[in-house]
Amino acid sequence: MEAYLLDWVNLLLRWVHVITAIAWIGSSFYFVFLDNNLLKPNSPDLLEKGVDGAMWAIHGGGFYNPQKYMVAPKKIHTKLHWFYWESYSSWLSGFALFTVLYLWNASTYLIDKSLMDWSPAAAITAALSFFVVFWFVYDAICRVFGFRKNGELIVATLMLCVVAFASWLACQLFAGRAAFLLVGAMIATAMSANVFVWIIPGQRKVVAAMTSGEKYDAMSLAIHGKRGKQRSVHNTYFTLPVIFAMLSNHYSFLYTHPQRWLILFVMMFAGALIRQFFVQRHGYHLGRARNPWPFAAVGVVLIVAVIVAMAPWGAKSVAKNVQPQAATFVQVKSVIDQHCLSCHGAQVQMKNVRLDTAESIKLHAQNVYQQVSVTQQMPMNNATGITPQERQLVASWYLAGAKVEP
Numbered sequence: 093m094e095a096y097l098l099d100w101v102n103l104l105l106r107w108v109h110v111i112t113a114i115a116w117i118g119s120s121f122y123f124v125f126l127d128n129n130l131l132k133p134n135s136p137d138l139l140e141k142g143v144d145g146a147m148w149a150i151h152g153g154g155f156y157n158p159q160k161y162m163v164a165p166k167k168i169h170t171k172l173h174w175f176y177w178e179s180y181s182s183w184l185s186g187f188a189l190f191t192v193l194y195l196w197n198a199s200t201y202l203i204d205k206s207l208m209d210w211s212p213a214a215a216i217t218a219a220l221s222f223f224v225v226f227w228f229v230y231d232a233i234c235r236v237f238g239f240r241k242n243g244e245l246i247v248a249t250l251m252l253c254v255v256a257f258a259s260w261l262a263c264q265l266f267a268g269r270a271a272f273l274l275v276g277a278m279i280a281t282a283m284s285a286n287v288f289v290w291i292i293p294g295q296r297k298v299v300a301a302m303t304s305g306e307k308y309d310a311m312s313l314a315i316h317g318k319r320g321k322q323r324s325v326h327n328t329y330f331t332l333p334v335i336f337a338m339l340s341n342h343y344s345f346l347y348t349h350p351q352r353w354l355i356l357f358v359m360m361f362a363g364a365l366i367r368q369f370f371v372q373r374h375g376y377h378l379g380r381a382r383n384p385w386p387f388a389a390v391g392v393v394l395i396v397a398v399i400v401a402m403a404p405w406g407a408k409s410v411a412k413n414v415q416p417q418a419a420t421f422v423q424v425k426s427v428i429d430q431h432c433l434s435c436h437g438a439q440v441q442m443k444n445v446r447l448d449t450a451e452s453i454k455l456h457a458q459n460v461y462q463q464v465s466v467t468q469q470m471p472m473n474n475a476t477g478i479t480p481q482e483r484q485l486v487a488s489w490y491l492a493g494a495k496v497e498p
Contacts, residue, residue: 099443101192109185116178117331123175124328128374130160142166168302176292183284190277194270195219200435204267204473218265222258222274223281229254230282231289238322247326252361255279255333259360260353267473268347272356276337283330286323294320328371332363344469349402358394365391419489421450421496427486428453428460431476450496461490 130145138146138159146159194201198212202219210218230251237246258278262271294316301308336359340346349355369388375381428447434440436447445459446452453460463470464478465487471478489495 096441096444098192098196102189105185105189105192109182109189112178112181112185116182117335119175119178120324120328120331123324124371125374126158127160128371128380129378130158131378133159165302168299172299174292174295176287179284179287183280186277186280190273194273200472200475202266202270205475206473207267208265215266219270219274222262222278226254226258226278227282227285231285234322234326239318244322255360256357259357263353263356268349268352269341269344269473271352272337272341272347275356275360276334276341279330279337280334283327283334286327290323291320329364329367332367333360336360336363344467345402348468355398355402358398362391362394362398365394419485419492421453421489423485424489425450425453427478427482431471431478431482432460434476435472454494454496457490457494461487461494465490 126147127145129147131147133139133143133146142161142165143159144161146157149156149158195216198215202215203210203212208215233247233250233254237243237250240246255275259271259275262274265271266274298313298316301313337356340356340359346352346355365387369384369391372381372384372387376384432447435442436445438446438448445456447456447460465483468483
């Protein structure tokens, strides 16, 4: 029952996390689009009000005219919409999902004893430290170099080095699937911390000064907008790398590869380049930026290079190497009893899969074949030490018809 309820918690948290992440990323993409499409107004009344940029848009049968004030409007409306719950909800639901799936079952999902044989408590502590250390390193880099000459280039270069090292280190310490997710969650934590630590507090100070009824220096408040803009732009470049890291942990051919850390880093870097293409494309159409196609081209070339480098040239699949008549159900049952029943037996049925009877094995035969012989995702992190010969045995039994009768 515990495993069954955890599966439901996992599913519902994943659902909430995807919904909130879509909302957060959508608002981020929209405001980047908006910033890059605003035009300096010519109307005297808009200039008098302090409008720095405006645009017209049509959507859903209505016309919209958003306006941006570079520092702050002379008069602020009491009803403001704040864009922060998308960020907070995404992180909270994501961390809850990470806790339920990886921290709660650290010995199964987080630890690969062939890489690091440590206790669940030590592995959990190390995993959480990735979130904390990455944020402090990233924040320090932004504060020290962010507003210097060529500051953004310096920050980008240093962060590429930091992310590359973190990707390598995670893949040395944790199971491949967990390492991929951990790197994505690490960057997502910095994204949400940007909102929580800098963007929203700065905006609150501006609003408080404007609504206090006292005289304030608009220029002294400009630093909050400048810093908030910096971190908001960083967040939009983080989005595609984070999405790839989150999705890729579902594909075993990526996280089981010997050079998995490099694959993860290159693909995330390609995602950042492709995001730059879309960001710069807005300005290019208005004549304010160079053609962004080189960014997209380099990103696509990197992706193709990874695909080609990973391709199993000359390799034969398990199915082509087995003799369908070689395995009997008795042999397969022995393999399943040894390697699968700890998670799919009478006491525990992870993912609601039970494999302790001939009938249940027959029912889940295709899934067993796919997970054990094709993708080789199971047993998780090969914790039970299943051999290639045993995987082939399961494949030969399934391809011969998955018979359970003697």
